[in-house]
Amino acid sequence: MxxxxxxxxxxxxxxxxxxxxxxxxxxxxxxxxxxxxxxxxxxxxxxxxxxxxxxxxxxxxxxxxxxxxxxxxxxxxxxxxxxxxxxxxxxxxxxxxxxxxxxxxxxxxxxxxxxxxxxxxxxxxxxxxxxxxxxxxxxxxxxxxxxxxxxxxxxxxxxxxxxxxxxxxxxxxxxxxxxxxxxxxxxxxxxxxxLLRTELPRISLLQKSPSSPVTCLATGFYPDSAMLFWRKDGEDLHEDVYRGEVLPNHDGTFQMSAELKVSSISPEDWRRYECVFQISGVKEDIVTKLDEDSVESNRAKPISVTTIIIIIIAAVVALAGxxxxxxxxxxxxxxxxxxxxxxxxxxxxxxxxxxxxxxxxxxxxxx
Missing domain, CATH: 3.30.500.10 (MHC class I-like antigen recognition-like)
Incomplete structure (x- = not known):
């Protein structure tokens, strides 16, 4: 349409x-x-x-x-x-x-x-x-x-x-x-x-429950020409991964997320995985290791998926105008x-x- x-x-x-x-x-x-x-x-x-x-x-x-x-x-x-x-x-x-x-x-x-x-x-x-x-x-x-x-x-x-x-x-x-x-x-x-500025994102690892996927959320970056993905042992992952679209924030910056299915990953193997953020104009990648201590969950902090959805919806509404x-x-x-x-x-x-x-x-x- x-x-x-x-x-x-x-x-x-x-x-x-x-x-x-x-x-x-x-x-x-x-x-x-x-x-x-x-x-x-x-x-x-x-x-x-x-x-x-x-x-x-x-x-x-x-x-x-x-x-x-x-x-x-x-x-x-x-x-x-x-x-x-x-x-x-x-x-x-x-x-x-x-x-x-x-x-x-x-x-x-x-x-x-x-x-x-x-x-x-x-x-x-x-x-x-x-x-x-x-x-x-x-x-x-x-x-x-x-x-x-x-x-x-x-x-x-x-x-x-x-x-x-x-x-x-x-x-x-x-x-x-x-x-x-x-x-x-x-x-x-x-x-x-x-227009030509570059702003790096804040990276967070979020998980609703122990059986839920781990979401790598990058927010506050500019421009929108960026990539976010998961790697294992240095190799890009394509299975058990869901990549979201780039979405606008209310302040003119952008956000995006990438989910990793972890239900079949043993705890001792978590450190083999990492979330990678790349953005145009910056040569070095921003790498966040998958570590149980670095993952924010509902059990440790009341971060709900509903809240994240509300933030995304508000951002889209702000851009649409x-x-x-x-x-x-x-x-x-x-x-x-x-x-x-x-x-x-x-x-x-x-x-x-x-x-x-x-x-x-x-x-x-x-x-």
């Missing part, structure tokens, strides 16, 4: 020796949603929000003080004008999409995610550009073939037209591989103190949707392309 919430919580697999930086913009246009802006734009760099626009305030604003160092007042005025133009286009997008899917009334949503990634070690650049309609994939850009992918019959019309627009294809390729990475590097430089509201809208639409055989009217999806200066003005992609 294509939702802003799922995209924001999606964590890519990073190497612990290289740092991959990203810039992503999420645009959500909606209709007939009470007390919610018709258009919302959120910009993220390395999962940190850098700016925000909605159709109620009609103004693109920075969310980090160091973003003001990157640009002048004219930049924010230009980008606000782009957003204002896009607001009208997205209204038309929703109406034509309703015709394409033969729908009337109710809640309807068009979502767009565009951005790029840059590996600061290899210099490799990757980009993505994809659209969703009512919580489902609609059309996406294929970087390898430089064409559009249409997952539904209703989006084939858009694919055929956009694939024939050579100016649009060239613009998207240049933006994703040149303009976006260039702007990303500038933002990273000005936001160096927060705007996207949680968007997720709710998708839910509302799911309940109210009314879908019939597809129509043939085209969808107009004009990109809003925040970037550096006037060169990033949105191209005309009317179908």
């Amino acid at each position: 294509f939702t802003v919430l799922s995209l924001l919580l999606l964590t890519a697999a990073h190497s612990a020796t290289a740092r991959i930086h990203s810039m992503r913009y999420f645009t959500t246009a909606s209709s007939q949603v009470p007390n919610f802006p018709e258009l919302v734009v959120v910009g993220l760099v390395d999962e940190v929000q850098i700016d925000y626009y909605d159709s109620n305030t009609k103004k693109l604003e920075p969310k980090q003080d160091w973003m003001l160092k990157e640009t002048d007042s004219l930049y924010w005025k230009r980008q606000t004008q782009i957003a204002l133009r896009s607001q009208e286009v997205y209204k038309h997008n929703i109406e034509t999409a309703k015709k394409r899917f033969n729908q009337t009334g109710g809640l309807h949503i068009v979502q767009w995610m565009q951005g790029c990634e840059w590996d600061d070690e290899t210099g490799e650049v990757n980009g993505y550009d994809q659209y969703g309609y009512n919580g489902e994939d609609f059309i996406s850009w294929d970087m390898e073939t430089e064409t559009w992918i249409a997952p539904t019959p209703q989006s084939v019309i858009t694919k055929l037209k956009w694939d024939q627009d050579k100016a649009l294809l060239a613009y998207i390729k240049n933006y994703l591989l040149q303009e976006c990475p260039s702007f990303l590097k500038k933002i990273l430089e000005h936001g160096r103190s927060s 705007v996207s949680a509201v968007i997720g709710f809208i998708v839910y509302r639409w799911k309940k109210a949707q009314s879908t019939s055989p597809a129509g043939t009217d085209p969808v107009v999806l004009e990109p809003l392309r925040p970037g550096d200066g006037g060169s990033n003005s949105p191209s005309e992609t009317s179908s």
Whole structure:
């Protein structure tokens, strides 16, 4: 399912020796949603929000003080004008999409995610550009073939037209591989103190009962390009191990856990096991030996699994922010949707392309 919430919580697999930086913009246009802006734009760099626009305030604003160092007042005025133009286009997008899917009334949503990634070690650049309609994939850009992918019959019309627009294809390729990475590097430089920092975690070994797995919990680290795993006698373990996902903390740092099944391990063999934490930018591993004295359990200290779950849920809620509201809208639409055989009217999806200066003005992609 294509939702802003799922995209924001999606964590890519990073190497612990290289740092991959990203810039992503999420645009959500909606209709007939009470007390919610018709258009919302959120910009993220390395999962940190850098700016925000909605159709109620009609103004693109920075969310980090160091973003003001990157640009002048004219930049924010230009980008606000782009957003204002896009607001009208997205209204038309929703109406034509309703015709394409033969729908009337109710809640309807068009979502767009565009951005790029840059590996600061290899210099490799990757980009993505994809659209969703009512919580489902609609059309996406294929970087390898430089064409559009249409997952539904209703989006084939858009694919055929956009694939024939050579100016649009060239613009998207240049933006994703040149303009976006260039702007990303500038933002990273000005936001160096927060975006390029490295914070090491606190490591804890937790166990609910003697028969329960031992959980190695690493929390408070930054960035999120980290790995946590178990070893035995210096060899990585793949059996009897469960690795959790990287999750956000309320203070902008991250946490993750890895469980080891110990019911079949004799007490004298515990010291042969160790929990290993690796993070980009730090050569030395953080190693925690599995020792009975170092494991915190309910018997020694009242540390409950419920408490850990509450902490994780609170962290996810804190990160979701705007996207949680968007997720709710998708839910509302799911309940109210009314879908019939597809129509043939085209969808107009004009990109809003925040970037550096006037060169990033949105191209005309009317179908």
